Amino acid sequence: MDAMGLLALGESTLRLTIPLLCACLAGLWSERSGVIDIGLEGKLLIAAFAAAAASYATGSAYWGLLAGIGASTLFALVHGFASISQRGNQIVSGVAINMLAAGLTAVIGNAWYGQGGRTPPLEGDQRFLALFDVSDQSRIVQVLFGQSFLVYLALLLVPLTWYVLAKTRFGLRLRAVGEKPAAVDTAGISVTGLRYSAVIIAGVFCGIGGAFIGTALSAGFLPGMTAGKGFIALAALIFAKWRAWPALGACLLFGFLEALSIRLQGVDIPGLGEMPVQAIQALPYAMTVILLAGFVGRAIPPRAAGQPYVKER
Amino acid sequence: MAAPLKLPRWADVALVPAVSVVAAFLVAGLVVLFIGEDPLTVTRVLIYGSLGTGYSLGFTLFYATNFIFTGLAVAVAFHAGLFNIGGEGQAILGGIGLALALLFLPVPAFLAIPLGILAAAAFGAFWGVVPGYLQAYRGSHIVITTIMFNWLASILSVYLLVNVLRPPTSMNPETPLFPQASFIPAMHELGAAVGLELPRSQLNASLFLALIAAWLVWLLIFRSRLGYAIRTVGANPSAAVYAGISPQAVTVVAMAISGALAAGLAVNELMGYQHRLILEFTSGYGFVGIAVALMGRGHPVGIILASLLFGMLYQGGAELAFEVPAITRDMIVVIGGVLILFAGALDGLFKRLVAAAFAGRAVQPVAKEA
Numbered sequence: 014m015d016a017m018g019l020l021a022l023g024e025s026t027l028r029l030t031i032p033l034l035c036a037c038l039a040g041l042w043s044e045r046s047g048v049i050d051i052g053l054e055g056k057l058l059i060a061a062f063a064a065a066a067a068s069y070a071t072g073s074a075y076w077g078l079l080a081g082i083g084a085s086t087l088f089a090l091v092h093g094f095a096s097i098s099q100r101g102n103q104i105v106s107g108v109a110i111n112m113l114a115a116g117l118t119a120v121i122g123n124a125w126y127g128q129g130g131r132t133p134p135l136e137g138d139q140r141f142l143a144l145f146d147v148s149d150q151s152r153i154v155q156v157l158f159g160q161s162f163l164v165y166l167a168l169l170l171v172p173l174t175w176y177v178l179a180k181t182r183f184g185l186r187l188r189a190v191g192e193k194p195a196a197v198d199t200a201g202i203s204v205t206g207l208r209y210s211a212v213i214i215a216g217v218f219c220g221i222g223g224a225f226i227g228t229a230l231s232a233g234f235l236p237g238m239t240a241g242k243g244f245i246a247l248a249a250l251i252f253a254k255w256r257a258w259p260a261l262g263a264c265l266l267f268g269f270l271e272a273l274s275i276r277l278q279g280v281d282i283p284g285l286g287e288m289p290v291q292a293i294q295a296l297p298y299a300m301t302v303i304l305l306a307g308f309v310g311r312a313i314p315p316r317a318a319g320q321p322y323v324k325e326r
Numbered sequence: 327m328a329a330p331l332k333l334p335r336w337a338d339v340a341l342v343p344a345v346s347v348v349a350a351f352l353v354a355g356l357v358v359l360f361i362g363e364d365p366l367t368v369t370r371v372l373i374y375g376s377l378g379t380g381y382s383l384g385f386t387l388f389y390a391t392n393f394i395f396t397g398l399a400v401a402v403a404f405h406a407g408l409f410n411i412g413g414e415g416q417a418i419l420g421g422i423g424l425a426l427a428l429l430f431l432p433v434p435a436f437l438a439i440p441l442g443i444l445a446a447a448a449f450g451a452f453w454g455v456v457p458g459y460l461q462a463y464r465g466s467h468i469v470i471t472t473i474m475f476n477w478l479a480s481i482l483s484v485y486l487l488v489n490v491l492r493p494p495t496s497m498n499p500e501t502p503l504f505p506q507a508s509f510i511p512a513m514h515e516l517g518a519a520v521g522l523e524l525p526r527s528q529l530n531a532s533l534f535l536a537l538i539a540a541w542l543v544w545l546l547i548f549r550s551r552l553g554y555a556i557r558t559v560g561a562n563p564s565a566a567v568y569a570g571i572s573p574q575a576v577t578v579v580a581m582a583i584s585g586a587l588a589a590g591l592a593v594n595e596l597m598g599y600q601h602r603l604i605l606e607f608t609s610g611y612g613f614v615g616i617a618v619a620l621m622g623r624g625h626p627v628g629i630i631l632a633s634l635l636f637g638m639l640y641q642g643g644a645e646l647a648f649e650v651p652a653i654t655r656d657m658i659v660v661i662g663g664v665l666i667l668f669a670g671a672l673d674g675l676f677k678r679l680v681a682a683a684f685a686g687r688a689v690q691p692v693a694k695e696a
Contacts, residue, residue: 096671099671101670101672101673102409102670105409105616105666105667108411108670109666109667109670112660113660113667114663116657116659116660116661116663119659120361120653120654124362124363125361130656236656291484291485295477295478295481295482298474298477298478298481302475302478305460305464305467305470307464
């Protein structure tokens with residue numbers, strides 16, 4: 014592969030990393046507060062649809078972004094209501110969120126546009142295109158600075174997440190609530206309030222990721238277009254052991270694997286023959302299983318993750 | 327949650343699920359209104375389209391067969407306190423297993439059907455046992471592992487169908503037809519054999535297999551020593567240890583049974599209807615199985631009833647797509663999602679609502695006296 018090929022691979026890695034990163038950080042917030050979120054996929058999907066639909070209706074990708082965030086946050090609140098207020102099973106609620114998103118986007122999309130659930134193609138300002146005009150610059154500048162607003166926004170979420178969780182009082186409390194909620198409660202701080210904030214932040218982050226998928230990565234919505242990104246993000250979260258900077262690393266790795274599997278489709282590798290791209294596609298899942306099983310390293314989730322908090326009487 | 331909720335048994339077993347089903351359909355009705363269609367028309371088409379003719383009833387029962395298998399799979403794991411959301415992957419593996427056995431193992435014709443069923447069950451069980459083992463002995467979370475195993479299974483099936491099992495002459499990612507002897511007879515053929523004229527549909531004898539499986543699961547869970555162990559581990563793993571039950575061993579065994587049951591979906595779809603292995607034949611039945619198990623309260627009778635309801639929705643939904651073009655079959659996924667939310671995650675809320683209604687009725691006369 015020549016230099017141009019490498020740059021193209023790098024650019025594609027960057028773009029494929031962004032939705033993973035948003036969803037992964039969303040999961041990080043939620044799970045650090047003790048609420049397991051397997052509904053990342055559903056939130057990405059509903060956000061992608063809402064963003065594409067609103068963008069098409071208003072002609073502005075920024076309205077699309079807002080709509081995406083709104084829809085995803087609404088879903089996050091449903092998850093929050095079920096798992097925080099009602100102390101329901103968080104896994105069941107997450108599964109429901111995923112199914113709801115898959116069904117609703119297809120049904121509403123088909124009813125509105127009659128194109129099998131697709132939105133009409135987005136053009137011009139309906140999409141997030143390059144933030145800076147660098148079309149006359151060298152290729153490497155184009156890769157680094159020719160991305161859309163959402164790419165930079167998503168990358169900024171990493172230091173933001175790290176800073177707030179590690180350095181602020183709110184972050185400390187939020188992490189504490191995911192480890193030992195009773196202690197936080199004893200200190201007179203609302204467990205419910207903290208968990209709801211975390212779940213809402215997760216909704217906003219997934220909204221950004223979904224809007225990127227629907228309005229920047231591709232020009233419009235396709236049913237099921239998130240294609241498991243929410244689950245890869247979940248895998249990346251485990252890989253990163255629920256920490257922000259490692260999350261960026263894990264998402265870049267999985268984004269790179271996805272870019273590579275697209276690039277190697279039907280390519281003959283000398284000595285190996287045609288590479289089965291499925292082997293690369295399977296890597297994130299297989300690596301996560303191996304890591305979780307503790308054969309290499311050990312990933313330990315926040316201690317109170319998945320447990321509804323009940324005040325003792 | 328204050329005092330423990332006291333509900334008559336019939337209310338807990340039947341009324342609470344019924345209330346959540348009604349609520350789910352109300353939400354679905356709102357979605358129908360939202361996209362500008364008439365919920366009553368939709369309901370009429372759904373009911374006529376699923377039960378109105380013998381033909382549509384056949385299809386309803388065909389889909390119900392799938393749901394009985396996946397619902398039972400989820401339920402058995404549930405009784406052991408395990409959340410198996412890997413039904414999709416286990417069914418895919420079941421499909422791969424039966425395809426490999428039927429295409430490559432030379433067996434006498436009369437053994438083809440049992441061989442296919444056994445191969446499916448074995449492969450499905452294997453795909454359940456690995457996450458079960460990892461949960462029991464390596465401490466990895468079974469939900470995450472089964473999610474990952476779903477994707478691994480799906481990727482594996484793409485690889486096998488595109489690169490290995492597809493005949494070189496064919497463009498489609500599917501295997502050649504299975505040997506004729508392995509076709510599970512369709513219900514209308516069986517009917518014809520005994521002189522009954524039944525409408526043609528995809529419905530096949532796998533339905534009987536599903537009903538037998540339901541009966542066996544009932545025997546297993548509620549009438550056997552192993553079932554007692556499974557329920558004990560599900561209710562309280564540390565109590566199980568005191569009773570001399572190994573939660574680890576029970577976890578692995580429950581996941582094996584669960585995976586084997588999920589593979590029944592492959593038997594019905596592939597040996598009963600498609601007669602070859604195709605891509606994505608599981609099309610979400612595994613996930614709907616979660617809704618079925620939750621609605622059926624983990625009891626085989628409840629699961630059969632819930633499966634009938636979802637079978638109706640699937641078949642009616644297909645008719646709906648013809649009659650009301652604005653609505654697609656994905657409506658069923660919405661209903662499934664709402665049902666999982668209501669009957670699963672918001673279970674406590676609905677229980678409390680019903681309990682409050684009961685309490686209100688019980689309290690009123692007393693209040694009058696005072």
